[in-house]
Amino acid sequence: MKNWKIEPKDSKTAEYIDLYWFLEKTQNDSSSKYPRMNPDPAGHLILSNPRRYYQYSNKSFSQSGHGNHLILPHCETITINHSQSFQIIGIKFKVGALYSLKIPTHNPILDQVINIDINTIFHPEALKETKILMQKIDKPEICRDMLDKLLGKVIISNVEDKHSKLIQKIIKLVPDIPLSEMASELNCSKRTIERSFLRVTGFTLKQYYTMQRLDAMLDYLYQLNKKDIKWAEIALQFGFSDQSHLIRYLKNSIGNTPGEYTKHRNLIVDAYGNFE
Numbered sequence: 001m002k003n004w005k006i007e008p009k010d011s012k013t014a015e016y017i018d019l020y021w022f023l024e025k026t027q028n029d030s031s032s033k034y035p036r037m038n039p040d041p042a043g044h045l046i047l048s049n050p051r052r053y054y055q056y057s058n059k060s061f062s063q064s065g066h067g068n069h070l071i072l073p074h075c076e077t078i079t080i081n082h083s084q085s086f087q088i089i090g091i092k093f094k095v096g097a098l099y100s101l102k103i104p105t106h107n108p109i110l111d112q113v114i115n116i117d118i119n120t121i122f123h124p125e126a127l128k129e130t131k132i133l134m135q136k137i138d139k140p141e142i143c144r145d146m147l148d149k150l151l152g153k154v155i156i157s158n159v160e161d162k163h164s165k166l167i168q169k170i171i172k173l174v175p176d177i178p179l180s181e182m183a184s185e186l187n188c189s190k191r192t193i194e195r196s197f198l199r200v201t202g203f204t205l206k207q208y209y210t211m212q213r214l215d216a217m218l219d220y221l222y223q224l225n226k227k228d229i230k231w232a233e234i235a236l237q238f239g240f241s242d243q244s245h246l247i248r249y250l251k252n253s254i255g256n257t258p259g260e261y262t263k264h265r266n267l268i269v270d271a272y273g274n275f276e
Contacts, residue, residue: 001029003272006140010148012155015168016097018042020147021090022137023272025082033083035271037074038218038254039211041203043098044071045091045116047130052088055081056113063113068130070104073202074111077254080268087137091147095208096167099200100160108202123153163196170197170205175212179205213238214253221261222269231258 005021008014025031046054050067057063058076071078073095093101099108103121118126129150136142160168169186170193182205183190197205217238221229235246251257254267261267 001025001031001272004140006144008148008151009144010152013148013151016094016101016155016158017147017151018092018094020140020144021092022088022140022143023090024087024137025085027085029085031082031271032266033081034079034266035082035268036254036266037071037078037080037268038214039075039077040071040215041073041095041201041208041211043073043093043103045069045093045103045118046071047089047091047118047133048086049134052086053081053084054113058111060111061113065115068116068118070114070116072109072112072114073098075203075207076111077267078113082271087134089133089137089143089147091151095171096164096200099167100158100164101154108200110202121154122150126150163199166193166196167200174209179209210253214249218267218269219274222274226262226265229258229262234258 002024003022005019007019008017046069048054048067053064053066054069055062055064056071056078058074058078060076064081093103098104099106104114104116118130129146133143133146133150136146166186166188170182173182173185177185182193186193194205197203197208201208203211217234220237221234231246232243235241235243238246240246240249247257250261254261256264
């Protein structure tokens with residue numbers, strides 16, 4: 001297995017793109033064949049060989065296809081079919097960026113994976129450029145520069161509205177400023193914040209806080225051996241009232257109790273590390 005991640009170099013692109021990542025899995029790789037993505041408020045554009053099959057599913061939907069596709073922000077854990085070898089490049093958008101860039105539309109769409117013709121997103125030569133890109137996968141800096149250029153043609157003409165501008169300010173304050181203090185910090189009403197956040201992301205601000213905490217906790221757990229995980233201490237460290245609260249939270253968020261998670265370790269971060 002090979003993987004890398006790299007941030008955009010172009011400052012304007014970095015306003016909308018969190019990072020670029022690459023993942024390769026070979027037939028000899030022993031990682032999970034069906035890893036799961038935890039809830040994610042950001043979207044990922046996946047670039048791959050046009051013949052490569054993909055499949056995603058959870059209790060709400062099942063989507064399959066071939067080639068390039070967009071994983072939209074999602075509230076539920078998604079199971080991915082990684083039973084075959086593959087090479088993919090991912091573009092992780094910043095939260096709210098899909099709204100600003102009108103990908104796939106100006107209105108937020110959640111909990112879906114959709115086929116994407118990247119020529120319609122970027123420009124008529126985009127598909128040709130991504131074919132060249134896939135030949136440079138062992139050189140992250142070259143891939144980054146090519147992706148910066150590809151995305152720059154979309155971003156340069158983008159115009160933000162009042163809602164997206166407010167969301168950019170909110171994101172910078174999370175998680176340092178509690179939700180209860182956000183309105184006074186931004187000098188606007190809590191209702192204005194909630195309405196704009198929902199309009200741009202499709203999530204409530206409370207849901208976003210929750211997903212951020214889950215992501216931080218799963219990254220922390222990934223670094224621990226099974227015998228070193230003390231759930232009572234984890235609950236205290238990540239702000240849960242007690243271990244029972246943490247158990248309910250994990251069950252609702254990833255569909256596993258702490259014991260089930262420890263046993264299976266089948267999330268993306270467990271299969272491939274913190275690569276995206």
